[in-house]
Amino acid sequence: MGFIDVNGVSFSLPDGRPLLADLAFRVTEGRTTALIGANGAGKSTLLRIIRGELRPDEGSVQVDGGLGVMDQFVGTGQTAPGAAHTVAGLLVSVAPKRVRDAALELEASENVLIERDDTAAQMRYATALAEYAEAGGYEQEVVWDHCTTAALGLPFERAKWRDLSTLSGGEQKRLALEALLRGPERVLLLDEPDNSLDVPGKRWLEGELRATQKTVLLVSHDRELLARAADRIVTLELGAAGNTAWVHGGSFEGYHRAREERFERLDELRRRWDEQHAALKQLVATLKVKATYNDGMASRYQAAVTRLRKFEEAGPPEERPPAHEVSMRLRGARTGKRAVVCEALELTGLMRPFDLEVWYGDRVAVLGSNGSGKSHFLRG
Secondary structure, eight states: OOEEEEEEEEEEOTTSOEEEEEEEEEEOTTOEEEEEEOTTSSHHHHHHHHTTSSOOSEEEEEEESOEEEEOSSTTOSOOOGGGTTBHHHHHHHTSOHHHHHHHHHHHHHHHHHHHOOSHHHHHHHHHHHHHHHHTTHHHHHHHHHHHHHHHHSSOHHHHTTSBGGGSOHHHHHHHHHHHHHHSSOSEEEEESTTTTOOHHHHHHHHHHHHHOOSEEEEEOOOHHHHHHHOSEEEEEEOOTTOBEEEEEOSOGGGHHHHHHHHHHHHHHHHHHHHHHHHHHHHHHHHHHHHHHHOGGGHHHHHHHHHHHHHHHHHOOOOOOOOOOOOOOOOOOOOOOSEEEEEEEEEETTTEEEEEEEEETTOOOOOOOOTTSSHHHHHHO
């Protein structure tokens, strides 16, 4: 079993502004659900509520099956103190909680033993070793060996002390994803899992998400990933009283048509409400005039006023979410014909010397696998 049940969750920002309003949806067992929405709609906040870092103002979240989490920027979770910026530290940060806690304590006790080799330090270290074994730490290292071999081409023993700064962003993401997909947790929260992955890495992720038996809730802006891997789409829609959730029960391929049909239904419901509202106000105004010279109309007038009041208290139906309007103004002038000139450019250990000219108006794409040196090249 593995599922996420979000039931009536509401959340307000520290300044009192409502962010989420009565969200309700279920991430079903063994399916991949995508969470999408405009920037600032509350996707990351909702993920933090699901993982237990934030408490909602109202509602509840139930997670069954153990929860594995990957942040948008990997390597930012809890890691062992001495290995915070290493491959081992990254793998510890996405490990099951008991293994993670045991690894943190084992690393801390080793550091104490190095500084102070007394009975208390020795006992703490022995206890930490026992807990690490009972938590399944050594079994987890076997999994990590498969992960480093698949992502980096190195066994865990050779890769574990490698500094994360020597890995590209895509290699770090691939390593964390390998660990979570091979781990024991039945439910995964993945925040932008495809960011920094190269094209083969994205294809690998799409295949893994289609094949996995785990329950997955992911945030992504990649339309191809959504179309190829997601079974259901949950959209956070902007609203003045807090953002709401709309669930599309199919894949992303039929999402836009279903969304337009929904908007058409919302527009029709609002049109009918406005017409009925106008008719009730007209009725009240008419009966008010008649009641001034006919006492028999007073009760009908009061009944119409009560009806209008209850109608307005119930409020209008849900409105179409506001559309984003983006305007952009760019200024500049042509200053030369050749924008970039490289002569015998070489990055030691990454690429051989080469020449390059980029002319004004050119559009150049820099392609290559993760770790091939694209970011180093752009920084140079």
